[in-house]
Amino acid sequence: MLQQSPIVNALTIDVEDYFQVSALAPYIERSRWETMPCRVERNVDVILGLLTEHRATATFFTLGWIAERYPAVVRRIVDGGHELASHGYSHHRATEQSHTDFRDDVVRAKAVLEQIAGREVRGYRAPSFSIGHANLWAFDCLLDAGYRYSSSVYPVRHDHYGMPDAPRFPFEVRPGLIEIPVTTSRMMNTNVPTGGGGYFRLFPYPVSKWLIQRVNRLDQKPAMFYFHPWEIDPGQPRIREADAKTRFRHYVNLHRNEDKLKRLLSDFRWGRMDQVFLET
Numbered sequence: 001m002l003q004q005s006p007i008v009n010a011l012t013i014d015v016e017d018y019f020q021v022s023a024l025a026p027y028i029e030r031s032r033w034e035t036m037p038c039r040v041e042r043n044v045d046v047i048l049g050l051l052t053e054h055r056a057t058a059t060f061f062t063l064g065w066i067a068e069r070y071p072a073v074v075r076r077i078v079d080g081g082h083e084l085a086s087h088g089y090s091h092h093r094a095t096e097q098s099h100t101d102f103r104d105d106v107v108r109a110k111a112v113l114e115q116i117a118g119r120e121v122r123g124y125r126a127p128s129f130s131i132g133h134a135n136l137w138a139f140d141c142l143l144d145a146g147y148r149y150s151s152s153v154y155p156v157r158h159d160h161y162g163m164p165d166a167p168r169f170p171f172e173v174r175p176g177l178i179e180i181p182v183t184t185s186r187m188m189n190t191n192v193p194t195g196g197g198g199y200f201r202l203f204p205y206p207v208s209k210w211l212i213q214r215v216n217r218l219d220q221k222p223a224m225f226y227f228h229p230w231e232i233d234p235g236q237p238r239i240r241e242a243d244a245k246t247r248f249r250h251y252v253n254l255h256r257n258e259d260k261l262k263r264l265l266s267d268f269r270w271g272r273m274d275q276v277f278l279e280t
Helices: 030-035 040-053 063-068 071-079 097-119 138-144 197-203 205-219 242-250 254-267 273-278
Strands: 008-015 058-060 083-086 170-176 178-179 186-188 191-192 224-227 269-271
Touching: 008 186, 008 273, 030 170, 040 071, 040 254, 058 063, 058 071, 063 071, 063 097, 071 083, 071 097, 083 097, 083 273, 138 170, 138 178, 138 197, 197 254, 205 254, 224 254, 224 273
Parallel strands: 008 058, 008 224, 008 269, 058 083
Antiparallel strands: 170 178, 186 191
16 A cells, blocks of 8 residues: 555535535525435444544535534534534525625624634634635635635636636635635646545546646645535435436535545545644
8 A cells, every 4th residue: 555645635525415516506495405315413423433444534514504503413513523613504596696695694603603613713604615706705705704714606617607817726815814715737838626525526536636646746745625524424315306417516416426535545544624724
């Protein structure tokens, strides 16, 4: 077995359930959320077990909506030595919110999480990486709300998100506020997605491993990787009404993803966002 890189990468989990995914929003009304079978508690427990097994820590960007209904999940995250961060309260994309609505959402989420966990929440991630050139004012709201870092920009081209001209590595977006983008690899003058999500499920594992190794080796930087609890849950209810493109994106390789994550946890060193990026 090859020796692991000395670089500690940042592992992040966006704690939302399958019925809250932005791409499924046209097919699942928010009024139905309370009646949908919720699987987030089971899935987070599986993830916590994997992290303990591999002696890894992570940052959990958690919805306030989830935290209020499953406070024990939040406490298990914190008790496991992991960082608790905010994914907003209601999982509205920042691009769909007014300045006032966005501010109220991020303030509410921070307060809910801190009350349950009994500790400061310093990080925020916008649903669907929905901060871009059209709503840079969102960073001012985050700073005013007391956040110290954001992870809300994906420097790629995508039909749902992306700011391809953004810096690839952490940068100070406002005095006192750092943006930590999802990791990309620079190849042929293009940013190639390297930081997980649907691309991790789609790519064969050796491709993802090679891309992360490339960032560690050539850029000499830690990678930032993300996934969702529903991405290790092939038994989740299927949303048959969704169009073919959405179904493919959401369900591709769900049955393989837990084993791929185990390999990822074995092949690299992983830590929390705050420890990897704020304390170095």
